Amino acid sequence: MLESWTSSQVRAAEEPLLAAGEPLMERAAFALHVHVCAALAELRGRIGGARVLVLAGSGNNGGDALYAGALLARRGVEVRAVLASDRVHQGGLDALLRAGGRVVDRPGDPDLVLDGLVGIGGDGSGLHGRAAEVAHGLTGGAFVVAVDVPSGIGVDDGTATGPGLDADLTVTFGAAKPGLLLPPAARRAGRVEVVDIGLTLDEPPAVARLDDSDVAQLWPVPTADAHKYTRGVVGVVAGSRAYPGAAILATTAALRAGVGMVRYLGDVGDVVVAANPEVVVGNGRVQAWVFGPGVSTDDASQRRRIQYALEHVVTGGEPAVIDAGALELLPERVGPHAVLTPHAGELAALLGARGEDVDRAGIEAEPLRWARRTHELTGATVLLKGPVTLVVGALGATYAQADAPAWLATAGAGDVLAGLLGALLAARVDAIHDDPTIVAALAATAALVHGRAAHRANPGGPISATDVAEALPGTIAALVEGP
Structure with a gap:
């Protein structure tokens, strides 16, 4: 059974771990880069030389994407980042730049896109402002990996009334979120992979999917x-x-x-x-x-x-x-x-x-x-x-x-x-x-x-x-x- 919990339930489970200094972002980023490497190997037959575009917003999932981009760059991947906010995660951006990644203004023609534009605060109304411009600028058939959730979906209710990015793969952290299972947003999630980062969720799930x-x-x-x-x-x-x-x-x-x-x-x-x-x-x-x-x-x-x-x-x-x-x-x-x-x-x-x-x-x-x-x-x-x-x-x-x-x-x-x-x-x-x-x-x-x-x-x-x-x-x- 695939179980999901709401954004507030996930945040509540994260709080004691963050207060104790647990490196949740580092765990998430490492797991994300592993999934991206697997996708690149399947798409291209090898990882080195691949072109990955990181789309980073102001939230923590933007930080996850940037840190994952740094790990990918160290494995010979050409990593470029488009920043959709002036307030991206500074630690993640610094790590990416130190690893040889670059910040660019335009998406280019990547093999794979890491969507870290909007995280679990998404309300289903779609992308707006700079994030919408960045997403609209994507061309070609790049494989899209959503970071935690596809940007623009209603994370808790599955709504999807505005523009967003359709993912081929969603790598979600700690627990699946309801919007990854619920219609109509579920169609934007692609295959869903749940990464264990050490959360304990004692409440009943919000939405489940039987297997x-x-x-x-x-x-x-x-x-x-x-x-x-x-x-x-x-x-x-x-x-x-x-x-x-x-x-x-x-x-x-x-x-x-x-x-x-x-x-x-x-x-x-x-x-x-x-x-x-x-x-x-x-x-x-x-x-x-x-x-x-x-x-x-x-x-x-x-x-x-x-x-x-x-x-x-x-x-x-x-x-x-x-x-x-x-x-x-x-x-x-x-x-x-x-x-x-x-x-x-x-x-x-x-x-x-x-x-x-x-x-x-x-x-x-x-x-x-x-x-x-x-x-x-x-x-x-x-x-x-x-x-x-x-x-x-x-x-x-x-x-x-x-x-x-x-x-x-x-x-x-x-x-x-x-x-x-x-x-x-x-x-x-x-x-x-x-x-x-x-x-x-x-x-x-x-x-x-x-x-x-x-x-x-x-x-x-x-x-x-x-x-x-x-x-x-x-x-x-x-x-x-x-x-």
Whole structure:
């Protein structure tokens, strides 16, 4: 798991070490230069003779970059620095000059750029003044290494509304920062490497990202005495005569994810059973629900079934995935055992119905803010779909998963995710009743598996939602087995 902490939490962890005279900047600079050397060796085959440009602002990350530049210069790298402030770190600048580096006015044509313009004080509004001029002056395809964070992003909230530098690699110190994981800023971070400089962070992380090893811990693997009810029964209210595919995709995903039984409630049971004869049509025992995929606003019969299921969610505490056409039927309050799975447009509509003034573009600009607001208003766990899937749940648990290829932006992919997540909730229903805070982690797990299945279905190429559903069994087997 990759965990991140806010800038204030990181600063608080640094204070006692700095007061004790610990050389945090020297540690950071040394580690930064090691990562730069590795990048140069991969790019050029050798380090000596490479051209590195240091962009230095007034903050400590500018000092980190200058000190790292000095270490690089001693290894035969041609290091030039452009200063974006009259108040750069003097010790770092002196070290660079002593090592043979030079200060220049223009960026030139480097092999690699060290971005030390703006540090963890960044608010997401982008670069301004001299820093913006320096960044704008860069030309060519130089490899960019962000020092701690890419300049111009919202370090704590992931906003990125103004101009900045997109990094190929971010080397971050002490702990990852939320903006490196959160959309939309995460797209500017490139690959993230965390450098240990000796910080102790006792508070829970602000934002986390699950990895494959976490799936092995969270996924329900049946024991020798398992039966279909211990493995979970999920009820699916999805699809219609107009949109039968949604019902097929949601039930297929739930089955392929390994749930004990799928019950289907709807008007297209015939086509669902034709596609998946294991599905049971009609009412009966259900441990978790999926409703909404492929349900339109004028589908009275399906909407009645959703209202029936919602009663079980609200009064009986049954976990649920509330998607697509069911979102507008959401009662005023539900618990964190209910997972809302909107995309940005659907979330804007849901919030607008509750008096919030925001449109799709506003959601996409500040997804963390609006996902948190939705959780506050409804009590539900919120899974906001997008290039980075954001999950906000009970007690502030927040996950940001970037596991899916861009090819997954295809019709029906959300139906597959809904069925997959419903299966996971049904199988972990006892744990959810004991501790509803686990729901956010389960939702993030489903997002990870969904993305991995998309990669597995056709690595590097186009996929359909059906391809993703069919890839689930092999994907899950590989994840629970581990390396």
